[in-house]
Every structure is written in structure tokens, then in C-alpha cells.
Amino acid sequence: MVEAGEIYALLGGNGAGKSTTLLSFLGFLSPSSGHVRINGKDVNYDITAARNVIAYLPESASLYEHLNAHENIHYFLQLSGSSASQEDINTALDQVSLVVDARQRKLSEYSKGMRQKVAIALAILRDTEILLLDEPTSGLDPSAIDEFHQLIRSLADTGKIVLMVTHDVYGACQVADKIGLLQNGVLVGEFMANEGSIDTETVHKAFSSNSSPS
Amino acid sequence: MTTLSSIKLIKKIWLIAANEWQYWLRSHLSLGATGIFLVLILTTSFLTTAHMDSENHLRSHQQSEAEETFLSQPDRHPHRMVHYGHYLFRTPAPLAIFDPGLDPVTGQAIFLEGHHQNSVMFAESTASADLGGLSWLNPALVYQLFAPLVLLLVGHSSVVREREAAGLLPLLALGISPHTLVFGKALALLLFSLLLLIPLLISSTMAFMSGESSMTLLLLFLNYAIYIAIWVVLTLLVSIAFTKRSTVLAAMTGLWFSFSLVLPSIAVSITADTVPVAGKIETDLAMLSSLRKLGDGHNANDPAFQQLRADVLKKYNVERIEDLPVNFRGIVAMEGEQKLTKVLNEFANLRMAAELSQTEHLADYGWLTPMLAITVISRTLAGTDLAHYHRFQREAEAVRLAFVQGLNRAHIETLSYEDDINRNKNEDAWQRARVDAANWQVLDAFQFNTASLTERINSASPSIRILLAWLIALLGLLLWSCKRVMP
Incomplete structure (x- = not known):
């Protein structure tokens, strides 16, 4: 329990x-x-x-490499039936300390740690x-x-x-x-x-x- | 399912489809393959349209020139006009700009004359160029052969990509069902297919302006959409079935080779062996033997026409053919032509039936590969199939018989028997054996048209059923295989 x-x-x-x-x-x-x-x-x-x-975070955050952090969060939020403004997304990304410069870059350029941060920001925004x-x-x-x-x-x-x-x-x-x-x-x-x-x-x-x- | 949950579901499917498009728009492979395909289809569409347009003008021009030449002949002996002959030209169907079908490999012109059913021949020397090089590439073939290739290059990773990147579990954990995911991927690929079909719409618009019915064009579009949808479903099925992108790509390439190149070739070989069609020399020899029994229509004293002579003398109640009010030599020519045509048509019908039977047998192989089914449907609806080639031959034969018998009628009614048999005695007799050129008005302007839509649909319906069966079976398989979309 x-x-x-x-x-x-x-x-x-x-x-x-x-x-x-x-x-x-x-x-x-x-x-x-x-x-x-x-x-x-x-x-x-x-x-x-x-x-x-439930918000589930796998071993390696399975987000889309062809999208940037904002696009990934926006997409998965919509799929889960939630939504968030750009401001909310930025706040969540601030919370996980993802550097601002990286947010518009595609995830294919991210390190594993940065991807985990995006996944956690997503979990924060899903508010499960x-x-x-x-x-x-x-x-x-x-x-x-x-x-x-x-x-x-x-x-x-x-x-x-x-x-x-x-x-x-x-x-x-x-x-x-x-x-x-x-x-x-x-x-x-x-x-x-x-x-x-x-x-x-x-x-x-x-x-x-x-x-x-x- | 409530309306609200249905809307949510549709929204999710759209989202997945939109994301797939976003992936393709950022993928060099997808952009490259699509770009190459669009360049290829637009180029072949332009070249085929330009070629067919020029052929259409050329053949129409040659047709009216042939008619003018025939009608402008001076006073002559009517039987000389029978042998002077006339040309008919097969103008391409409006949809030949999309699918020329058999046009480049069958003749386009035929020489009509008395006592012979000549073979259809190529109208101009440049037509021989149609048989070589890359000229076989046309928009229909590009769709049949290369659209599936582009689809597999673009769509092969749809599901397996998620699996390979361990993305299935997070997606499904969000509450997305396997069916929703697969439908989203399918929607993306179907929308992509519509993009591929835009050049077909352009060709259809041009065919519509050339007189093709909108219903034919709609049917053609729908059948190509079904054909491409079959490849969409196949691509998704293979993408679901395997766990590695490279395996999916190899399997899809194998399927493409089999369906598009190997199986059609095997089907053609088997059909040629199992449903043989007699060669021209063999047929001509058999026909010649039957024709010899008919008698010589040029010789009024040929024993083959003794009964005719007796019947005609009795009809006009005279003792000698010289006393007839009509020219007996013309009657013999007309009767001879009628009998000869009957034999020629019997052989021609047998040959056409054998050729059609071969084509129908080949069409049955559509159950093995959808490419054969769409090939048959495309040519049939475009009016460029074997049946239309036969239709041209039958129409040409009807024109031949009508003009020959029209001239024979002039021979019977406007030239006396005496003048006719004495025509070689001197110059005056030669002049008297000529009839007025007004009698050459036995030709109607000829324009080859495609069969009615109903006829074309009837011819294409077995293959349309095959294509639909492919789609339904594969859709069933896709629904069943959705359960494999698990982490």
C-alpha cells in the first residue's frame, strides 16, 4: 500500500x-x-x-524526437484529454529546470536527462x-x-x-x-x-x- | 458510445494522424520519396498528355484527309474504287492521356478494301518509338507500380517506430487504445494517398474537357483510391507484425516486388501457356482454305455462282444475263463479298474470343495480386483495353462492308453489263465503263468512340469485385491484428 x-x-x-x-x-x-x-x-x-x-514514465522517456519540448508536451497532453497554455508549459519546464534555449530544439538533440525533465514536466501538467x-x-x-x-x-x-x-x-x-x-x-x-x-x-x-x- | 466520447475519440485519431504528418514533414526519406513520386507522375502526365493530344490531332487529321481523298476520286469503274480502298484511324480515348493501355502496342490505322480484312497497323513511323526505351511509363503505370513503393517508404515505420522506441507503452498508458492508434496512423496514410492522387484529378479534368463522362472519372478515381488503400492497409499490417523497422522495410519491399513485378509476370506466362491463342499465320492459312470454297467474286461464270445466276434470271424472268435490267457482275461481286465477309467474321470472332478469354483468364490472377486487378479496371474504364481494340476492328469491318457493298450496288445499278464486259475493247468502251464520282458518297465520317459507361463497368466489374475483396479482407485482418499492438 x-x-x-x-x-x-x-x-x-x-x-x-x-x-x-x-x-x-x-x-x-x-x-x-x-x-x-x-x-x-x-x-x-x-x-x-x-x-x-496515472502518469507513467518509462526508463527512457519515449517522447517524439521529431518534435521539440513544447510540441511533445502539447501533443501528449491533448492525447490524454488535457490541455495547457504555452505559459503553463513554460512554467512546468521551469519547474524541471529545462534550459530555455533547448525548448525549441528537437528532442533528437536532447540528452537522456533532458528528456526525463520533459517527461516529468508532462506529468506535472497532467496533474495525475x-x-x-x-x-x-x-x-x-x-x-x-x-x-x-x-x-x-x-x-x-x-x-x-x-x-x-x-x-x-x-x-x-x-x-x-x-x-x-x-x-x-x-x-x-x-x-x-x-x-x-x-x-x-x-x-x-x-x-x-x-x-x-x- | 456517447456523442461526447465519439468526438473525443475522433479528435485523438486526428491528433495521431497530424503527428504522423509532422513526422513525415521532418523526415528526409518521406519528403524525398514523395518529391520523386510527384515529379515522376507530373512528368509522365505531361508527356503522355502531350503525346496523346498530338496523336489525337494527327489521327483525326489523317482520317478527314483519307475521307476527302476517297470522295474526291474521279469517275471510275466502281470495282476499282473497291480496291482503291479507304483508311480508318483509331483516335485515342480521352482517358488515354492517363492510361494509354494497349494503344502503343496495337495498331492505330487500318486499310479497308474489298475481299480482305486487313490487320490494324501503325499509323506513322514515330509510333515505333513507343515500343522502346522508357516510353512505356505512363501515369497509370506510375500509380500502379510506384505509388505502393512510396507508401511503403513513407508508412512502413508507422507502428514499428513506436514499438522500437518503446513508445507504445506510454501511449497506451495514456488511455489510447490500439485501435485508436492504428486508425490514426491509417488516417494519416490515407490522407497522404489523397495527395498522391491529385495528379490523377488533373488528368481526369483534362479527360472531362475532352468529353469523358464524370461518372467514369469518379469510378476510375475510386478504384485507384481503393488500390492505394489496399497498400495502406498492407503497410500497416506489416508495420504491426514485426518488431524492427528494418524487418518491416525488407518484408514490404519483398511484397512490393512480388505483387508488382514477379506475380504479374508469372501470371502472364501461365496464361499464355494455359489459354493459347492461334498465331496469325496459322489462322490465315485456315481462313484461306475456307475462302477458296466460296468462288471468285470477280468471275461471273465461276461455278460457285451458278445457283445465284439461276435465281436472278428467274427473279427477272429472263433467259440470259445480258437481258437483265441490272449488272450481273455487280450482283456476283456483292454476293461474293457477303459470303466472304461471313467467313472472315467467323474467323475474326473466333480470334477475338480467344484473345478475350486469355485476357479474362489473366484478370482472374487479380486474386493473387491487386496490381493485375487495377490494371484491368484502369484500361477498361479508360477505354484502352483489348475489348476496345476489338471494338475498333468490328467498327472498321462494318465500315468496310458498307462501303464495298455500296460500291457494288453502284456497280449493279449504274453500269450496264454490256459496258462492263466490253470495257477493255477500246478507249470509248473504257470511258463508258466508268460511273459518276457522285457514287463514291458511300462513306460516313468516322470517329472511333469508347463503349458506353455501362459496358465498361460490366467489363471491369469482376476486377472491381476482386479489388474490393482485397480491401475488405485486409481491413478485417488489420482489425484483428490491432490486438498485437501491445507493449
């Missing part, structure tokens, strides 16, 4: 089921057992309603209750990771639920409120990140892909 205003990091090794869990939240996969609930309602009961409250982040810091340099963590924190502080999957234990401890350890599709442990209560043995086990959940 993830509460409003909380950042929940789901940790696990390759094949642990992290991305599968996210796909279950989006209704693309059904859990083999148990339920996925958003606001108390089963996701599969009304997939469209579930997707409307939930943010699902799939390996959001993978491939980012340390300063970009710090910047990203600050952004995520500021979004959570506005009451949004952030669920991120990652294999970056250190990063998760830095940004998350709560950490879940996933192994072979099973949650094998859950810790409060700020209490220093992480059981390193369990973490080690969770990242060992061949071990069975205890």
Missing part, C-alpha cells in the same frame, strides 16, 4: 518482476494472484479510469494522482540523478503518490519514503528508508536472481 505524498521504491534484481508490477498497475497484465487496487478499486474493473489517474517511474535514473549522471530526486520529492510533497521501480539501492534510500524488495514476483521485504532499518542480507538475497523467496 502506497499512501498519498509517499515515494515508494520497489527494488529488485533483473527478472524480479518490477516492470511486471508496473504493467499490472496500468492494466496491461493481470496478477497471477492477489489484486492491484487504485483508490480501493481493482484496476481491471475500469482500466481507462485507472490509466487516467499517481506517478509510476520505471528505472527513472538509469543512465543519468550523478548531478542529473540528484536533480531528478529533488523533482520527485517536490511532486510527492504536493500529495502525489510516486511508485518507482529501480535496482539503484543507494538512490532509492536517498529519495524514497518506503522501499519494497521484490524477488521472483513476490514482495520479500519492506522498509522505511529514513529509519536506516534496511536489512542488507534480505537486500542481497533479493538481488540474487536464482534464489527463492523466503
Whole structure:
């Protein structure tokens, strides 16, 4: 269970089921057992309603390279049924600290970090209750990771639920409120990140892909 | 689905289509392929229109010159005029500026004379140039062959691009259904197809000004739109089926080669083997053997006309042909021509039926490749197909028989038998065996016209059904394959 205003990091090794869990939240996969609930309602009961409250950020922000930041945000907002003025878009881009000069350039000229910023600006403008982040810091340099963590924190502080999957234990401890350890599709442990209560043995086990959940 | 949600859905489809256009407008490959196609279609349209226009004027001019020459002949023996003969010219159909069809490879002029059904021949020496080089390229062929190529170059990445860039999941996570995404991509490609079809509208407007019916032009446009829509759906299907852009491009290129080049060639070869048509020499020899049994129409004493002689003498109640009030030699010529024409027509009809049967057999291969179906439809509606070539031959034969028998009638009624048989005795007798040139007014002005729209639709309908079946089947497949559009 993830509460409003909380950042929940789901940790696990390759094949642990992290991305599968996210796909279950989006209704693309059904859990083999148990339920996925958003606001108390089963996701599969009304997939469209579930997707409307979720902003999903994949590992590499899948925006269009032939469009610039403004055009990308405008297009995806319209597709999701929302809209925003140029001013709103600029405000969101300011919030994610995307340099002004870059905003009219095509995304094919952007670094991965810059693309992530555009994707987050889009999520801000969509103003959904939930943010699902799939390996959001993978491939980012340390300063970009710090910047990203600050952004995520500021979004959570506005009451949004952030669920991120990652294999970056250190990063998760830095940004998350709560950490879940996933192994072979099973949650094998859950810790409060700020209490220093992480059981390193369990973490080690969770990242060992061949071990069975205890 | 409520009206509001329908409007939202349509809006999303438009957005996806607009974004696709934006992508193409910024893609060198799309712009290059479209540009090359437009240059090619506009160039071939201009060149074909100019060529056909010049051919039309030339043949019309030659036709009226031939008529003038025939009508201005001096007083002569009527049978000399039968052999003097006359020319007919096949003026191109208005839509030949778009699809010349068989025009460049079949003759355009025919020499009409007594006792022979001559082959249609090429009217002028420059026509031989039509058979070489790149002159085979015309707007219809550019559409049939190259429009699919441009579509696959521009549209092959439509869906696979999203998949390759891991963009499907974020899109679907926004609440966009696979069907909405595919319909948006399809709409973009269909609108692009309309752009490709603009030169066809220009050619159609020119054909309309030359007298082609608007209904024919609409039908032609719709059939080409269906043909291109088939390639749109095929492109989307392949783009959905594979996960890599390079695989999609290779598969689409393979399909294009198969449908546009390989299968039509195989179909032509198989048809030539399975539905053979007798060669001209073989047919002519068989025809000659039948004609020999008819007797010589130049010889009033030929035993083949003994019964005719008896019947005519009885009819006029006289004992000798010299006592007849009409010229018996003319009657023999007329009867001989009638019998000969019957045999000639029997052979001609057999040959045309065999040729048509071959064409119909080839058209059935439209089930294997839509290119064959559109080729048949295009030529049929344009009035440049084999049936129209046969139509010209039949019209020419009707004109030939009418003018020969008209001259034979003059032979019977205006020249006495005595003057006729004594024509070679001296100069006076020769002069007396001539009839007034006013008798040469047996020709009507000839203008070759295409068959009625109903006839053309009837001829094209089997191929139209094939083309529609292709589209419906592929659309069904596309709807089914939308479920593959998943992350």
C-alpha cells in the first residue's frame, strides 16, 4: 500500500518482476494472484479510469524526437484529454529546470536527462494522482540523478503518490519514503528508508536472481 | 458510445494522424520519396498528355484527309474504287492521356478494301518509338507500380517506430487504445494517398474537357483510391507484425516486388501457356482454305455462282444475263463479298474470343495480386483495353462492308453489263465503263468512340469485385491484428 505524498521504491534484481508490477498497475497484465487496487478499486474493473489517474514514465522517456519540448508536451497532453497554455508549459519546464534555449530544439538533440525533465514536466501538467517511474535514473549522471530526486520529492510533497521501480539501492534510500524488495514476483521485504532499518542480507538475497523467496 | 466520447475519440485519431504528418514533414526519406513520386507522375502526365493530344490531332487529321481523298476520286469503274480502298484511324480515348493501355502496342490505322480484312497497323513511323526505351511509363503505370513503393517508404515505420522506441507503452498508458492508434496512423496514410492522387484529378479534368463522362472519372478515381488503400492497409499490417523497422522495410519491399513485378509476370506466362491463342499465320492459312470454297467474286461464270445466276434470271424472268435490267457482275461481286465477309467474321470472332478469354483468364490472377486487378479496371474504364481494340476492328469491318457493298450496288445499278464486259475493247468502251464520282458518297465520317459507361463497368466489374475483396479482407485482418499492438 502506497499512501498519498509517499515515494515508494520497489527494488529488485533483473527478472524480479518490477516492470511486471508496473504493467499490472496500468492494466496491461493481470496478477497471477492477489489484486492491484487504485483508490480501493481493482484496476481491471475500469482500466481507462485507472490509466487516467496515472502518469507513467518509462526508463527512457519515449517522447517524439521529431518534435521539440513544447510540441511533445502539447501533443501528449491533448492525447490524454488535457490541455495547457504555452505559459503553463513554460512554467512546468521551469519547474524541471529545462534550459530555455533547448525548448525549441528537437528532442533528437536532447540528452537522456533532458528528456526525463520533459517527461516529468508532462506529468506535472497532467496533474495525475499517481506517478509510476520505471528505472527513472538509469543512465543519468550523478548531478542529473540528484536533480531528478529533488523533482520527485517536490511532486510527492504536493500529495502525489510516486511508485518507482529501480535496482539503484543507494538512490532509492536517498529519495524514497518506503522501499519494497521484490524477488521472483513476490514482495520479500519492506522498509522505511529514513529509519536506516534496511536489512542488507534480505537486500542481497533479493538481488540474487536464482534464489527463492523466503 | 456517447456523442461526447465519439468526438473525443475522433479528435485523438486526428491528433495521431497530424503527428504522423509532422513526422513525415521532418523526415528526409518521406519528403524525398514523395518529391520523386510527384515529379515522376507530373512528368509522365505531361508527356503522355502531350503525346496523346498530338496523336489525337494527327489521327483525326489523317482520317478527314483519307475521307476527302476517297470522295474526291474521279469517275471510275466502281470495282476499282473497291480496291482503291479507304483508311480508318483509331483516335485515342480521352482517358488515354492517363492510361494509354494497349494503344502503343496495337495498331492505330487500318486499310479497308474489298475481299480482305486487313490487320490494324501503325499509323506513322514515330509510333515505333513507343515500343522502346522508357516510353512505356505512363501515369497509370506510375500509380500502379510506384505509388505502393512510396507508401511503403513513407508508412512502413508507422507502428514499428513506436514499438522500437518503446513508445507504445506510454501511449497506451495514456488511455489510447490500439485501435485508436492504428486508425490514426491509417488516417494519416490515407490522407497522404489523397495527395498522391491529385495528379490523377488533373488528368481526369483534362479527360472531362475532352468529353469523358464524370461518372467514369469518379469510378476510375475510386478504384485507384481503393488500390492505394489496399497498400495502406498492407503497410500497416506489416508495420504491426514485426518488431524492427528494418524487418518491416525488407518484408514490404519483398511484397512490393512480388505483387508488382514477379506475380504479374508469372501470371502472364501461365496464361499464355494455359489459354493459347492461334498465331496469325496459322489462322490465315485456315481462313484461306475456307475462302477458296466460296468462288471468285470477280468471275461471273465461276461455278460457285451458278445457283445465284439461276435465281436472278428467274427473279427477272429472263433467259440470259445480258437481258437483265441490272449488272450481273455487280450482283456476283456483292454476293461474293457477303459470303466472304461471313467467313472472315467467323474467323475474326473466333480470334477475338480467344484473345478475350486469355485476357479474362489473366484478370482472374487479380486474386493473387491487386496490381493485375487495377490494371484491368484502369484500361477498361479508360477505354484502352483489348475489348476496345476489338471494338475498333468490328467498327472498321462494318465500315468496310458498307462501303464495298455500296460500291457494288453502284456497280449493279449504274453500269450496264454490256459496258462492263466490253470495257477493255477500246478507249470509248473504257470511258463508258466508268460511273459518276457522285457514287463514291458511300462513306460516313468516322470517329472511333469508347463503349458506353455501362459496358465498361460490366467489363471491369469482376476486377472491381476482386479489388474490393482485397480491401475488405485486409481491413478485417488489420482489425484483428490491432490486438498485437501491445507493449
